[in-house]
Amino acid sequence: MTTILADSFTASLAKLGNDEQKQVKLTAFDLQTDPDRPGLQMHRIDASKDPNFWSVRVNRDIRIIIHKTGDSVMLAYVDHHDDAYAWAERRRIEAHPRTGALQIVEVRERVEEISLYAPPPVQPDLPFVVMPLPPLPDLPLFAQLSSEEAMSIGVPADWVDDVLQASEDRFFALANHLPQEAAEALLDYAATGVLKKPRPVDASPVTHPDAQRRFRILEGHEELAAALDQPFEKWAVFLHPSQRALVERDFAGPVRVVGSAGTGKTIVALHRVLRILRADPAARVLLTTFSEPLAAALKRKLGVLVAENPRLSERVVVSSFEQAAGELHALMTGRKAYLIGREKLRGLLSDVAGAANLGRYPTRFLLSEWEHVIDAWQIGSAEAYAAVPRMGRKNRLGAKQREELWTIFAEVRRQVRAKALMTSADLFTAVADHFDARDEKPYTHVVVDEAQDLGVAELRFLKAIVPSRPDAMFFAGDIGQRIFQQPFSWKGVGIDVRGRSFTLKVNYRTSHQIRRMADGLLPDNVRDVDGEEDQRKGTVSVFDGVEPVVVIAPTADEEIISATAFLKALIDTGVSPSEIGIFCRSNEEMARAAKIAEASGIATVSALHADHANEAVLIGTMHLAKGLEFRAVLVIACDEGVLPLVARIADVADEFELDEVVATERQLLYVAATRARDHLFVSGVAPGSEFLDDLMR
Numbered sequence: 001m002t003t004i005l006a007d008s009f010t011a012s013l014a015k016l017g018n019d020e021q022k023q024v025k026l027t028a029f030d031l032q033t034d035p036d037r038p039g040l041q042m043h044r045i046d047a048s049k050d051p052n053f054w055s056v057r058v059n060r061d062i063r064i065i066i067h068k069t070g071d072s073v074m075l076a077y078v079d080h081h082d083d084a085y086a087w088a089e090r091r092r093i094e095a096h097p098r099t100g101a102l103q104i105v106e107v108r109e110r111v112e113e114i115s116l117y118a119p120p121p122v123q124p125d126l127p128f129v130v131m132p133l134p135p136l137p138d139l140p141l142f143a144q145l146s147s148e149e150a151m152s153i154g155v156p157a158d159w160v161d162d163v164l165q166a167s168e169d170r171f172f173a174l175a176n177h178l179p180q181e182a183a184e185a186l187l188d189y190a191a192t193g194v195l196k197k198p199r200p201v202d203a204s205p206v207t208h209p210d211a212q213r214r215f216r217i218l219e220g221h222e223e224l225a226a227a228l229d230q231p232f233e234k235w236a237v238f239l240h241p242s243q244r245a246l247v248e249r250d251f252a253g254p255v256r257v258v259g260s261a262g263t264g265k266t267i268v269a270l271h272r273v274l275r276i277l278r279a280d281p282a283a284r285v286l287l288t289t290f291s292e293p294l295a296a297a298l299k300r301k302l303g304v305l306v307a308e309n310p311r312l313s314e315r316v317v318v319s320s321f322e323q324a325a326g327e328l329h330a331l332m333t334g335r336k337a338y339l340i341g342r343e344k345l346r347g348l349l350s351d352v353a354g355a356a357n358l359g360r361y362p363t364r365f366l367l368s369e370w371e372h373v374i375d376a377w378q379i380g381s382a383e384a385y386a387a388v389p390r391m392g393r394k395n396r397l398g399a400k401q402r403e404e405l406w407t408i409f410a411e412v413r414r415q416v417r418a419k420a421l422m423t424s425a426d427l428f429t430a431v432a433d434h435f436d437a438r439d440e441k442p443y444t445h446v447v448v449d450e451a452q453d454l455g456v457a458e459l460r461f462l463k464a465i466v467p468s469r470p471d472a473m474f475f476a477g478d479i480g481q482r483i484f485q486q487p488f489s490w491k492g493v494g495i496d497v498r499g500r501s502f503t504l505k506v507n508y509r510t511s512h513q514i515r516r517m518a519d520g521l522l523p524d525n526v527r528d529v530d531g532e533e534d535q536r537k538g539t540v541s542v543f544d545g546v547e548p549v550v551v552i553a554p555t556a557d558e559e560i561i562s563a564t565a566f567l568k569a570l571i572d573t574g575v576s577p578s579e580i581g582i583f584c585r586s587n588e589e590m591a592r593a594a595k596i597a598e599a600s601g602i603a604t605v606s607a608l609h610a611d612h613a614n615e616a617v618l619i620g621t622m623h624l625a626k627g628l629e630f631r632a633v634l635v636i637a638c639d640e641g642v643l644p645l646v647a648r649i650a651d652v653a654d655e656f657e658l659d660e661v662v663a664t665e666r667q668l669l670y671v672a673a674t675r676a677r678d679h680l681f682v683s684g685v686a687p688g689s690e691f692l693d694d695l696m697r
């Protein structure tokens with residue numbers, strides 16, 4: 001007899017206490033061994049329209065709901081006695097008459113008894129809230145669709161009439177009652193006006209691709225034990241067709257996957273790694289990203305994907321760009337590379353400029369010029385400095401200024417080398433030069449996450465360590481989240497993704513409301529230097545939530561009062577502190593974040609120490625928010641002068657740099673705000689950051 005595990009079972013199990021969970025698991029093992037065993041105390045759920053639902057006793061109070069057919073037992077749900085029965089009485093499990101996918105269908109007439117359209121949850125009463133609730137149009141969204149069309153995308157027959165009559169404000173509440181494939185297809189249609197009909201699939205109801213996102217067939221106790229101990233990661237088993245296409249296709253050159261925050265770019269990158277490893281037994285893959293904490297997170301997720309075949313992970317290295325280069329450098333030279341830190345470099349630039357009587361160039365400017373021009377392009381002579389491709393900055397420095405500056409940079413370079421130190425760009429370049437000259441490459445493929453923050457030297461390095469085969473390079477990133485690097489031409493470095501840049505549009509992380517607000521910060525289209533466009537418009541979220549809140553308080557103390565009220569309300573509604581992040585622009589504002597937690601009586605943990613498993617809210621700068629995900633996020637201290645940071649604006653040398661600074665500051669706020677799944681609070685002291693106007697548009 002086959003055992004099938006439904007995601008509704010894993011989700012309901014997670015809500016029980018630890019001891020209860022242990023007992024449930026033991027009963028589940030007994031069921032798997034012999035579902036007909038007399039000691040199991042099974043009762044048919046007579047009040048359910050589906051005759052195959054049975055309850056199984058775990059203890060006096062807890063019941064497992066199973067769905068038993070001739071040749072399989074499905075673990076469907078588990079809860080306290082009455083709730084478990086109520087769940088089964090409101091559902092049936094069947095293959096959809098058109099798509100053929102196995103679905104857990106809520107019986108429409110039973111749902112009416114429990115309110116179909118839950119009233120919108122309200123935010124706590126906060127002072128200084130300025131975000132007006134947007135009026136929602138009451139137009140039917142799907143009036144143009146026929147019943148047959150609704151059925152063709154997997155809407156259960158019971159729900160077709162509701163779907164055809166749904167208006168925008170009701171659709172999201174309705175979507176919670178629909179199978180996910182149907183909800184996604186309807187959202188897609190609402191955003192684009194095109195109904196994408198799934199291609200017919202030749203598969204059994206339970207192995208149908210749409211069913212795979214909610215059911216797993218399990219062989220033996222070990223698999224059941226592993227599945228129950230591990231959260232049911234939906235992305236590990238089911239990809240949206242647009243995600244799957246990117247994972248599985250063969251491409252004629254480097255590929256770039258773009259898409260706004262939460263559209264599953266990282267998930268696609270992970271699956272791509274798996275696909276390469278499976279398809280090519282000789283493949284050696286580097287999976288790499290911006291920082292070590294992000295690499296650690298990738299490694300954890302890859303572990304989930306390769307769980308059934310852990311040997312695959314022997315052929316993949318997961319590390320940050322710098323770590324990957326450092327390891328190859330050590331192999332090449334037998335020595336560890338010692339890197340000069342940013343603060344040391346800043347000091348050195350300032351000292352050298354002072355000694356040369358050139359102290360009139362601000363250190364911040366020197367550092368920026370060094371990082372984005374001299375070091376990034378590895379400029380080695382005054383002539384090369386004159387000829388370097390300077391994005392939008394062609395006329396910025398006169399010949400005389402450049403000569404003066406070159407004397408500073410040449411001396412800094414000399415001193416760094418004299419101390420046997422390297423910059424990270426030196427490291428990338430040394431490794432790139434080494435492998436450029438060789439046919440033997442350390443990796444066959446490189447898969448990159450957060451590719452928008454690749455600099456010139458990093459990109460050259462990645463290109464050099466793989467052979468020039470068409471499928472060697474795969475990049476995932478969001479141009480709208482670039483916060484560390486200045487834009488440059490990828491084509492100029494020999495990487496041409498034209499025609500192979502693809503945009504993901506379904507947002508799995510952030511609620512409809514939060515996504516809509518955050519999208520107000522960025523233009524509908526973002527174009528890179530090579531002219532490749534990321535069409536951000538038309539992205540849809542798969543779930544609904546509360547409206548985010550923007551607070552502009554008269555003083556910092558009053559901002560703290562508002563934020564504290566919000567935080568306390570979250571905790572009161574059952575959000576755990578470990579599911580909350582508080583972010584601010586820089587270390588200067590961190591004390592304000594800490595005060596909010598303190599006033600709420602909650603411990604804090606710094607984002608610098610990535611381990612967030614305890615009962616504390618995480619606090620950190622917006623830069624550290626990258627790659628994280630929370631149920632609730634507070635972005636505080638968005639004051640005028642703080643965002644964009646006045647010190648950065650003060651040092652800009654020209655229009656181009658001003659645009660660039662303002663864009664990355666704006667993108668920082670976008671990154672921080674889009675870490676939130678369900679709740680977002682953004683605050684500042686009056687008059688507030690200019691970006692808040694865009695949030696409230």
Ligand SMILES: Nc1ncnc2c1ncn2[C@@H]1O[C@H](COP(=O)(O)OP(=O)(O)OP(=O)(O)O)[C@@H](O)[C@H]1O
Nearest residue numbers: 234235238239240261262263264265266267508509
């Ligand atoms: N096919 C899927 N099914 C279910 N959940 C998914 C799917 N794809 C992505 N997710 C979930 O959506 C969230 C965002 O995914 P991911 O981190 O890959 O997005 P991203 O585009 O890389 O985001 P960001 O740009 O903010 O880094 C994660 O919680 C992920 O598990």
